[in-house]
Amino acid sequence: MTKRRRTTKPTLSTSTAIVPTRSAEEEAWHDLQITIRKRRMRVRKLQQDIRPLEEALARFERNYRVQLGGLQDELRILRAEIHTLQSRTDRIHARLASDPNGELGDLFTPEELEQIGKFFDFDIPASWFQQDQQDPTSEAGDPDFDDEHFDASGEGWHRIEEPEERKAPQAKMEQLKTLYRSLARRFHPDLCTDAADAAYRHECMLRANHAWQQGDLETLQELADETERLAPDWHSWSWLRRLQSARRENDRITRQISKLRRRLKELRTSETFPLWSSGGLGESLIAARRKSLQRDIAMAKDELEDAREKFRSAMELWAHEKATA
Numbered sequence: 420m421t422k423r424r425r426t427t428k429p430t431l432s433t434s435t436a437i438v439p440t441r442s443a444e445e446e447a448w449h450d451l452q453i454t455i456r457k458r459r460m461r462v463r464k465l466q467q468d469i470r471p472l473e474e475a476l477a478r479f480e481r482n483y484r485v486q487l488g489g490l491q492d493e494l495r496i497l498r499a500e501i502h503t504l505q506s507r508t509d510r511i512h513a514r515l516a517s518d519p520n521g522e523l524g525d526l527f528t529p530e531e532l533e534q535i536g537k538f539f540d541f542d543i544p545a546s547w548f549q550q551d552q553q554d555p556t557s558e559a560g561d562p563d564f565d566d567e568h569f570d571a572s573g574e575g576w577h578r579i580e581e582p583e584e585r586k587a588p589q590a591k592m593e594q595l596k597t598l599y600r601s602l603a604r605r606f607h608p609d610l611c612t613d614a615a616d617a618a619y620r621h622e623c624m625l626r627a628n629h630a631w632q633q634g635d636l637e638t639l640q641e642l643a644d645e646t647e648r649l650a651p652d653w654h655s656w657s658w659l660r661r662l663q664s665a666r667r668e669n670d671r672i673t674r675q676i677s678k679l680r681r682r683l684k685e686l687r688t689s690e691t692f693p694l695w696s697s698g699g700l701g702e703s704l705i706a707a708r709r710k711s712l713q714r715d716i717a718m719a720k721d722e723l724e725d726a727r728e729k730f731r732s733a734m735e736l737w738a739h740e741k742a743t744a
Contacts, residue, residue: 444658451665458672465679472686472696479695486705490712497719504726507531511733515740526737535734591636598639602627605649620649644668 441449507527514526527535606624611617623646630638644667647653653661686692694701 442658444662448658448662448665451662451669455665455669455672458669458676461676462672462679465676465683469679469683469686472683476686476695479701482701483705487708487712490709490716494712494716494719497716497723501719501723501726504723504730507535508726508730508733511737515737539731539734591634595631595634595636595639598636598643599627599631601650602639602643602646604651605643605646610649610651623649640667641671644671 510526603624606620606627608617608620611620623642626642627639630636630642644664647656647661647664647668650656656664694704
């Protein structure tokens with residue numbers, strides 16, 4: 420007889436496995452972290468593209484100021500002096516034509532007369548300095564009158580109320596203080612794990628200090644969202660709170676990317692881009708501008724001499740009229 424081989428069926432053991440499940444807020448938070456990491460990489464790439472362009476522009480502007488700044492200042496001073504002399508000359512002729520008897524009072528202020536005396540290198544006669552008689556009952560003569568807080572408008576003088584925008588809203592100040600203090604605790608050096616973490620916390624604290632000094636609540640909030648994981652109590656936050664903070668951070672990075680893109684486009688499409696991006700072309704422009712400024716300065720000096728002569732003649736005529744009045 421052939422014996423049948425008895426086969427033993429494997430015994431199935433049943434065990435209960437505990438598999439943690441994520442809430443919808445936690446799943447959304449983890450998904451958003453992936454998006455945030457990608458966008459931060461995009462920010463760094465845009466910053467890397469912008470940095471050399473801005474450095475080249477800064478070098479060109481610095482070189483431009485060094486080589487041409489003195490000439491531009493000289494030309495500006497010459498033109499200002501020409502304008503002053505021409506204005507005073509016109510004022511003299513107008514007064515001689517409209518007020519030959521000097522009934523309209525002083526033509527020049529005491530400060531202007533002193534400048535004119537230095538111009539002609541002689542002492543202005545004391546009779547030329549006519550002090551205005553001031554009504555002792557007027558508001559301007561009242562030592563207790565403070566015109567800084569009054570304004571002449573409407574039917575008379577009225578006190579000006581301090582503008583609302585100059586009054587710091589108490590609620591905003593409280594928010595600033597609360598947020599700034601929480602960030603100061605977050606970036607405390609005692610919480611550092613290594614040298615890199617210490618450097619990052621120090622940089623964040625500098626940004627927080629600057630925002631606090633500027634009263635910039637929005638920047639402080641953005642910094643708080645950006646560094647949420649540094650919060651000492653971060654692990655006790657609910658997933659809903661973490662998700663809300665991550666959404667604000669994602670929105671901030673999105674705005675930052677848009678701003679960086681606009682800046683990069685401005686630099687690359689600027690009309691002056693070929694000048695500061697190419698050293699040779701920029702130097703040629705500076706050389707041409709230098710020659711132009713030198714020509715303008717030479718012309719301005721000739722114009723100034725002419726203005727001085729006309730002013731001198733007008734002053735002699737006016738002085739003669741005052742002496743014979």
